[in-house]
Amino acid sequence: MKFLKILEKRKSIREYKSKKLSDSHFDLIDSLSNNLPNAVKNQGLEVNIFKDGSIISEKLDGIIGYHGIMIKAPHYLLIFGDENEVAYKMTGYLGEWLVLKLTKEDIGTCWIDVGANDRLIKEKLNLVSHKSVLGIIALGYPKSDARVSSIYAENDDKLISENRKGYPNTDIEYKDNIVSRRKPIEDIVFLSKWGNKITAEELDTRNYDEVFYYMRLAPSWTNRQPWKFILDGTKIILYIESSEQENNNYELIESGIAMLYFEVAMHGQGIPGYWNLEKLEDEKKYGAPDNYYYIGYYTF
Structure with a gap:
């Protein structure tokens, strides 16, 4: 496989x-x-x-x-x-x-x-x-x-009161349609700057439509799908939404998972490249809101 x-x-x-x-x-x-x-x-x-x-x-x-x-x-x-x-x-x-x-x-x-x-x-x-x-x-x-x-076995507070001998009887999240509960691509990909949504035609032209189909399969805590991407020439910048929790280590782990899925999808489409986690001096130009923070960029 x-x-x-x-x-x-x-x-x-x-x-x-x-x-x-x-x-x-x-x-x-x-x-x-x-x-x-x-x-x-x-x-x-x-x-x-x-x-x-x-x-x-x-x-x-x-x-x-x-x-x-x-x-x-x-x-x-x-x-x-x-x-x-x-x-x-x-x-x-x-x-x-x-x-x-x-x-x-x-x-x-x-x-x-x-x-x-x-x-x-x-x-x-x-x-x-x-x-x-x-x-x-x-x-x-x-x-x-x-x-x-999803990424972790998610539980609802109302169900945690169940006996510790077993696990809460939550509904199975994984559906036959594996992207049925995923955000649409146009909500996670921007062109050049934050909020400038890219069209399906533009994604297809750039050969990124399949890439983001597979990238959206990346698991996340409570299926929150916290990622956003900005396409800027040979750079594709990744941002992660902050959950405003005191310990945000799981957000950083989520970002690494997203990086892997994106890389696998890009390589699967025959588009070589790698992730760079260095700071971008001009990162502020992309206009990301305060509740999102920069992770790194994929370049090829």
């Missing part, structure tokens, strides 16, 4: 079989962890798999997850790195790259929000590392009737 088509197959799974992954799948994860994509090779990120998931789910229950409810899985991937904006962006990029690679093998995954709990996580798990835990991904074989959701 082509990497581009995996974007359509990808789901977040929150119910797993107790069966452990096969040795060949563990070997695959080891290989992926030791052969990271070029974009993250010099970012100081490390990937570790915890094979006994019961230890993590037990010790971290009530600390991380969704209102303190852990997603129970047979295994977990932990991504370690320095606590800075670039590292969090690249954690999203790397973590989702791993998710897509595992999706190809029919291995279920789900991001778990770690918040600002690095110290407590390492304390509970007896981890000795000078690097911080930036991301955690549950993984295992999905149950045949496993519920799916």
